[in-house]
């Protein structure tokens with residue numbers, strides 16, 4: 001969750017951010033949203049466009065036994081969307097397969 | 111602190127005397143208390159001891175004769191309520207060390223009221239009489255837990271939202287933006303100044319989000335002091351620390367990508 005807050009403050013954080021051509025900060029934002037009832041949805045925004053998101057979603061669906069899709073967003077690029085609260089799963093998986101380091105992951109939500 | 115350990119008869123007497131003495135004691139060392147809880151504890155302890163001396167010394171601590179327990183219990187509980195309430199930190203520290211001398215010079219009543227009980231009692235009295243001390247005692251804000259209630263089936267009310275924003279010395283708008291962005295939902299203040307959030311949320315969950323807010327936007331990233339000011343410079347927020355003077359940029363609040371849930375017609379919530 002808030003692990004990033006445990007990191008010491010990096011004076012060059014802004015510089016790094018600026019250098020990134022991404023819409024945002026080069027972080028992978030993992031969010032959760034409530035749908036109707038108890039249902040939730042996990043979104044993963046900020047994965048590098050170099051990766052084949054379609055492939056990623058395919059293996060995620062299998063791995064977490066949930067449905068998922070890739071959404072093309074004009075501002076945020078391709079966003080991964082998974083059913084249910086997959087925040088833990090996706091974090092572990094992304095680090096395991098080496099798509100992102102744990103300090104690049106920013107988990108939002110409650 | 112159950113009634114059973116007390117000798118009710120003693121307690122009642124002690125109580126009366128004690129309140130008087132304590133009041134006096136309070137009046138005396140009022141000033142010093144503000145700074146150092148430890149000192150307070152010591153003084154209080156001695157005060158308590160003095161009081162105990164005034165009491166009947168016939169019955170010994172070891173004896174657990176509770177003569178009229180049944181009858182007096184009710185009175186006792188009625189008389190005691192404050193003691194249970196507050197917990198203070200300073201008391202624990204000094205507790206053990208003081209126990210020793212108390213046992214030495216005070217005999218009988220000591221066993222009826224444990225040291226901790228006495229201490230708790232005096233602290234609650236102190237706090238009662240000097241409400242402003244509550245703030246000085248802990249430099250960190252003592253934040254009341256969020257009051258979170260379900261409204262209907264799909265909304266949540268966060269009743270003391272404004273209170274909390276005030277406690278944190280942050281603009282409600284800023285806290286609101288963060289909350290909504292983190293929760294991935296929408297919401298607004300209603301007529302009663304409570305925040306109505308779309309979706310169901312447990313108090314615990316709201317608390318988690320608040321905690322993250324405090325970490326990022328309230329406490330200094332360098333020294334953890336909560337005495338900070340959040341300033342907006344061009345488009346970036348900076349957290350300026352009043353204690354250590356550090357100044358660092360904080361993450362801007364963005365709700366980022368929001369999946370379309372429910373009605374497709376619903377328009378995406380604002381981005382900050």
Ligand SMILES: [Zn+2]
Pocket residue numbers: 330331332333334335351352353354355356
């Ligand atoms: Zn500081």
